[in-house]
Amino acid sequence: MLCTLGALGGVLAVPAAAQAADPYPSGPSVRTSETAIFLDFGTTKLPKDLKVLLRKTGTDTPVATITKFDVLQDEDICMPSCQDDPGETGIRTSALGLADLGRYAVDVEYDGTGGETILHKDEAVFDYHLIPQVKRFEVSGEPDLENRTVTVTADATLRDPRDDSETPMANGRLVLETTAAKTELTTDAAGHVETSYTFTGTEKHDTSTYQNDVAVVLRPAGAAAAHGLTRQVEVYQASTTITLDSPTVRGADGTDVPLSGRATYRDRNGVSKPVPVGTPMSVYEVRSFKTGDDGRFTTEVPVYGTQRQTIALHGTPWVPTTYAYVTPDPTTSAGFHRQPDVTVSRYKKISVSAVFDRYDIPAPTTLKVNLQFKALGSKTWVTKKTINSPAAKGDSSRTVTAADLPYPGAGVWRFQFPGTKQIPAGPAPESYMVSRSMTAFPEFNASPEPVKKGASLKITGKLEEKNDFSGKWQKFADARVDLYFRAKGKTTWKKAGTAVTDKNGKFTKTLKATKDGDWQARYAGDNYLHFYGQSRLDFVDVK
Structure with a gap:
């Protein structure tokens, strides 16, 4: 890798007709890192006599010319597709060793199709500065939910890209980051920091290890994690309990009803205490929520017949996954909970059946049920048949069937109880897509x-x-x-x-x-x- 540095003694003249013969009229895609410049012309064929020129921002005279480049391996050889991918398109300069720190304008120069000089000015800005980096980082302590405080010690330096020398990052800003929070720290005159840090207790597992630990990243403020260091801190995992205010909930079939409770953990001495605010929980596969003060939570659970609902406290390094169960007790209502069974004969006839569940019916009655169809691509349900279904007093179930209906085309089916003033409507799940050619x-x-x-x-x-x-x-x-x-x-x-x-x-x-x-x-x-x-x-x- 070669690079020529020094003043070029003037601004390059560009012929007036150069753009007309520019093989890359849009110019290359250019980006910069802290020490190098990257170009991409969108093809493996690079222009002739390619140069990258650097100018101090606000001046016209280049101070450096780069003529040698490394080809970068194509990171995805099937983008946009395996047939259309142009191949290895990226190139980069070496790590640049300029005379002065500062901001440099990046120009790209190459030969046009007629041998004339093509110049694309101000394609990027190269910021050549001291590079902050964390050189040492240690976390001391064995945290648990009862005592989440540890001691953090670190040293940070500034690397000079001109000669790779390092000096302490005096009074520098560092960021300590976990999956739950970010905290800013300041180094002393020697680039050193030593301080206490308290975890929130809601950090997620570090999936890169098989231990019960969390990842802690310390990096210079405004810099990528690559300039910092990462440490894994093993934590003590306490046992947990979910206590519901009531093990049952009441509501009409197909509605959501409130549920509340409290999540606690046992410390190393066996004392029960509330889990931290923000501990993740969920009504399993329905909705997510988090704990509040004193480990309390309030959410809503669906009444889907008498189907038991699962309340989950999601495991973190601090607490294991824990479950509690709530049993719905439907009030007066009626609906369907299972997907309808649909058959299509080869002679273009449809048959549909489903179980109709009724709850707390005050007296024997007859309920009207609609068999409905929604065509492929439509949002409208069309009633194909209305069926009378006798319902006994109290709770009961009965299979509703409609047979030998003409095939209307591809679509989905459902039985729907529209409800009455005395008996609210419950769920009406639709079938899978029904289709025959x-x-x-x-x-x-x-x-x-x-x-x-x-x-x-x-x-x-x-x-x-x-x-x-x-x-x-x-x-x-x-x-x-x-x-x-x-x-x-x-x-x-x-x-x-x-x-x-x-x-x-x-x-x-x-x-x-x-x-x-x-x-x-x-x-x-x-x-x-x-x-x-x-x-x-x-x-x-x-x-």
Whole structure:
């Protein structure tokens, strides 16, 4: 790596027509670090006679010219895609050793397509300054929730990039950082700091180790973590307990109701104390919340029938994961808690069933339930059928079923109890996406017509399927097609043969002509993906 330093004795002249012949009219992407400059032209092909020129900010005369660069390895060889990625595009200078500290304007110069000089000025600013760094960092103490204070000692220096010499960072600003808080510290005249630090008690685990510890980072203020040091501090983990104010909650089915309680831990002497303010908790897989003063918490839990809800205190280095359970007791209400069971026959018929749960019904009654459908891409529920469901007094469950409904296309289904003044409505979960593809025979022919008795009869056709999501018809390959014949004057169809569609959905079958009659191709459908389909009738006259 070579670099030429010194005054160039003037400003480079750029021909007026240079931009017209600039192979990179937008210039390179340029960024700087504390000691080097990075360029990216978006391609592996670099311009000829490439130079980086540095000027003191506010002046026109370059004080340094860099002509040698290192190629940087492409960090992601499949961006934007493995086919379109331009490859290794980044280059960088060496660590620069300039004569003076300060801010420098970065210009980029190279040859145009006609050999003329192209100059892109002020592509970046290179800030050449003393580099702060933490050289020593220690944390002393064995913290727990009862005593979260430790002692921090550290030394920081300033490195001069001109000669790599170091001096103490006198009265420098440092930042001590954990996953829970940031605290600013100040060094003394010798670049030294020694002070106490108190953890919040809500720090997260350091996942880089297998111990029960937290990571503590000390870095110069305004500098990246790479200029600092990280230490792992092992902490004592206390046992915890969640105490609910009530183990049950009351509310209408499908609503959220308040829940409160207190989270505590036991110290090393077995004394129960509140967990720290801000300890993370949740109604498991529903909502998150945090503890407040004295370990107290208030949240809401869903009443979803009598399904038990889990209250979790999430583990940290200070406390283990702990659970408590609350049992909902629904007031007068009715709803559905399980996903509807939907079947689609190959003959375009829908059947839907679900369990209807009723709670605290004051007297025997009949509840009206709507079977609703929401088409793919729509936000509107359409009622397809209303069903009367008898309900006994108190709590009861009953399966509601609707059968043999016409298939309306791709979409989701649900049973919905709309509620009454006396009986509020509960949940109405929707089904999974229900879809099957239509099938059709756009082509079908039996030839020749007429045909001699005993001669060969060639039956051809084409089978297509309709994509239920795009609405487009497309060829249906590798499908079994059954061929049927009905003699003239008869009502009974007989299977005469089978063909399989090729990659274009087409099929051919040769049979013997014996009688006058109708021919038809049929696709029987399958268990899950395709509906039944049949072709037109083709009458063949046999002589």
